[in-house]
Amino acid sequence: MTKHRIYTMSVASVYPHYITKAEKKGRTKSEVDEIICWLTGYSQEGLEAQLEKHADFETFFAEAPQLNPSRALIKGVVCGVRVEEIEEPTMREIRYLDKLIDELAKGKAMEKILRK
Numbered sequence: 001m002t003k004h005r006i007y008t009m010s011v012a013s014v015y016p017h018y019i020t021k022a023e024k025k026g027r028t029k030s031e032v033d034e035i036i037c038w039l040t041g042y043s044q045e046g047l048e049a050q051l052e053k054h055a056d057f058e059t060f061f062a063e064a065p066q067l068n069p070s071r072a073l074i075k076g077v078v079c080g081v082r083v084e085e086i087e088e089p090t091m092r093e094i095r096y097l098d099k100l101i102d103e104l105a106k107g108k109a110m111e112k113i114l115r116k
Contacts, residue, residue, distance in 0.1 A: 003058075004091065006057055006091075006094055007056060007057055007058040007090060008056050008057075008058070009056060009057060010054040010055065010056055010057075011050060011051060011054075011055055011056070011057055011060045012050075012051040012052075012054045012055075013054075014057075015032075015051055018032050018101050019032055021101060021105045022101065022104050022105055024105070025104075025105045025106070025107060026107075027104050027105065027107075031104055031110060032101065032104065033047060034110070034114075035097075035100045035101065035104060035113060035114070036097065038068055038114050039064075039067070039068055039071055039093075039096060039097055039100060040060075040061070040064035040065070040066075040067060040068070041064055041065035041066030041067060041068065042064060042065060043065075046065065050063070057090070057094055058090055061090055061093045061094070062090075064093075067093070070114075070115040071093075071096050071115075072084075073115045074096045074099055074100065074115070076099055078095045078098045078099045078102065079095070079098070081095065083095045083096055083099050100113055
C-alpha cells in the first residue's frame with residue numbers, strides 16, 4: 001500500500017497555510033506555534049529547526065520529543081473523517097493538528113484548544 005502524499009509533504013510547505021487560516025480569523029502565528037508545540041513537545045527552537053530543514057510530516061511526528069498525552073481528548077471531524085477513529089498513527093497525528101488549527105480559526109479559547 002502506498003503512503004498518502006501528505007506524509008511526504010514538508011511541514012514548512014503547509015505551515016504558512018496554518019498561519020494564514022488563523023490570521024484571517026484574528027488569531028496569531030504565536031498561537032499556531034503554541035498549538036504545534038503543545039501537541040508535539042517541540043520547543044519553539046525545535047519547531048523552527050524542523051521547518052528550516054523541511055522535515056516531512058512523517059519525520060516531523062516521528063521525531064517529536066513528547067507527543068502530548070492529552071491529544072487523545074481531541075475529538076471531531078476533519079476532512080469528513082472522525083479523528084478519533086483514524087487507525088493509522090501518523091495520519092491521526094496530522095489530523096489532530098488540523099483539528100486544533102480549525103478550532104483556533106473558529107475562535108475557540110486557547111485553554112479549550114489545549115485541553116486544559
